[in-house]
Structure formats: C-alpha cells, structure tokens
Amino acid sequence: xxxxxxxNLAERDNYKFLTGSIIPRPVAFVTTLSKEGVLNxxxxxxxxxxSTNPPMISISVQRKNGEMKDTSRNAISLKEFVxxxxxxxxxxxxxxxxxxxxSNESEVEDANLTVIDSLKISVPGIKEARVRMECVLExxxxxxxxxxxxxxELLIGRVVMYHICNELYENGKIDAKGLQPVARLAGNSYxxxxxxxxxERPT
Numbered sequence: 001x002x003x004x005x006x007x008n009l010a011e012r013d014n015y016k017f018l019t020g021s022i023i024p025r026p027v028a029f030v031t032t033l034s035k036e037g038v039l040n041x042x043x044x045x046x047x048x049x050x051s052t053n054p055p056m057i058s059i060s061v062q063r064k065n066g067e068m069k070d071t072s073r074n075a076i077s078l079k080e081f082v083x084x085x086x087x088x089x090x091x092x093x094x095x096x097x098x099x100x101x102x103s104n105e106s107e108v109e110d111a112n113l114t115v116i117d118s119l120k121i122s123v124p125g126i127k128e129a130r131v132r133m134e135c136v137l138e139x140x141x142x143x144x145x146x147x148x149x150x151x152x153e154l155l156i157g158r159v160v161m162y163h164i165c166n167e168l169y170e171n172g173k174i175d176a177k178g179l180q181p182v183a184r185l186a187g188n189s190y191x192x193x194x195x196x197x198x199x200e201r202p203t
Contacts (some may be wrong), residue, residue, distance in 0.1 A: 016186065019045075024183030024191045027086035028059050029094050032074035033123045034103065039115065040070040041097045041107040041126065043086065045184035046152075055159040056138055057083060062152045063145075070103050072140075072153040079137040080121040081157060084129035088180045088192060093128065120160045130168060130179060134161040 006014050019025075028047035032040045046060035061072045068076075075081045086094055090113070097107035108115060114127035118134045125132045135157030144151030168175050176193060183191045 019184075020186040023185045025185075027094075027182055027184050028057075029084040029086050029097070029126065029129060030059060030071050030075075031082045031084070031108070031123055031125060032071050033078055033080070034070065034074050035077060036104065038104055039106045039108050039124060040074055040103075041111070041113070042069070042071050043094055043098055044071070047083075050156055057133065057135065057157055057159065059083070059155045059157070060143075060152050061155060063150065066145075066149050068153065072155065075137055075155055075157075076140055076153070078123065080123045081135050081137070081155070082118060082121070082123050082125040083133045083135055083157065084126055085131035085179065086182045087130055088182055089130065090126075090128035091182050091190070118161070125163070130165040131174075132163045133157075133159045134163075135159055 004017070006017075009017070025045040026047055028044045030042055030044060034040060044059050044061060046062075048058055050056040050058045059071075061069050063069065063072075071081070093111040093113055096111035097113075099107065099110065101107055101110060108126065115124045116127040117124055121134045121136065123134075125134070137155065138158040139156045141154040141156075142150035142152070143154055164174065168178050176196070179193075181193055183193075185191055
C-alpha cells in the first residue's frame with residue numbers, strides 16, 4: 001500500500017486525492033440573498049448532516065483567491081439560506097449555476113429556475129428541487145490557511161422547515177429511489193443512486 005504525506009503534496013493534489021477517494025458526496029444546492037436583493041444559487045459537494053436534535057446540516061464553502069464566495073458572504077450577512085437536495089430531474093440547470101457570474105447577477109435567472117417563497121425565512125427556494133430545507137445560520141467557522149487568510153467557511157445551518165414532494169414521503173420515510181439523488185465524484189463525474197443493500201447493526 002502506498003503511503004503519502006499530504007504535506008508533500010500541492011493543494012491541487014490534495015484536492016484530487018480527497019475528492020477522488022471520499023465518494024460519492026451528496027450535492028447541496030444552496031440559495032442565499034444578497035443585501036441588494038439578488039438571489040444567489042450554487043452547488044456544493046462538501047455537505048453533510050451534523051445533528052438531529054436540533055436538525056443541523058453543514059456546508060463547506062471554499063474561498064476563491066482568498067475571497068469569500070457569494071454564498072458565504074450572503075449567509076453570514078442575512079443568517080439564512082436554503083439547501084436543496086440535488087436530483088436528476090434538474091441536474092443540468094443546477095450545473096449551470098456553477099458558472100462564475102458577478103455578484104449582482106442571479107444564477108437562478110441565468111439557469112431558468114423557478115423561485116418559490118420560503119415559509120420561515122426570507123430567502124426563497126427553488127421549485128424544481130423535490131426536497132429543500134430552510135435554514136438559519138447556527139454557526140460559521142473559518143478554517144484552513146491562516147487566521148488572516150482562511151481557505152474556507154464551514155456554514156452550519158439549523159433546519160427550521162422541510163419541504164418534500166408528496167410522492168416521496170410516506171410514514172416518515174423518504175423514497176430514495178423515487179428521489180433519484182445525484183452525487184459528486186471527482187472532476188466532472190457524477191453518480192446516480194446505484195445498487196442498494198442492507199446490513200443489520202450488531203447488537
């Protein structure tokens with residue numbers, strides 16, 4: 001087995017190793033609102049559950065050239081954001097939102113997505129997504145790099161409202177096959193939900 005010291009790798013090589021081995025990764029599609037009222041949207045695959053009591057989720061937003069991305073800046077400013085689960089039904093429109101647009105332009109409009117009002121927060125969601133979660137910012141932690149110039153913001157959001165299509169939710173369970181979630185692999189590669197199997201936890 002090959003052993004590699006990450007300190008001997010360039011940042012890009014560490015990125016390739018991590019994103020190529022920690023797979024598949026769920027993709028959070030996040031909407032935020034700027035102070036000027038521009039609805040920003042972007043996908044992030046550094047995304048997971050943090051807690052269920054209260055329900056909290058995390059998204060790591062990498063900086064670009066040392067500067068915060070719109071998602072971090074807006075979420076920190078307004079302390080609200082919406083997380084949508086990515087699925088095959090709108091993946092091509094979602095992918096369009098990864099385009100680098102100026103802060104005063106909306107990726108939602110550019111990708112021809114449909115805006116829908118939230119119930120508990122001021123940030124709108126995206127109607128095409130079949131699962132979305134309204135979140136308030138619980139905590140933000142700047143990590144990596146140096147104290148003066150971190151490389152990312154870890155956004156921890158507390159979920160204050162769930163939305164899910166009726167046909168996907170029954171008896172408190174979500175139909176994973178019906179949802180058809182999309183996961184990120186490495187580079188430009190993605191994956192659909194594949195073969196499923198069950199293992200009972202040992203007692």
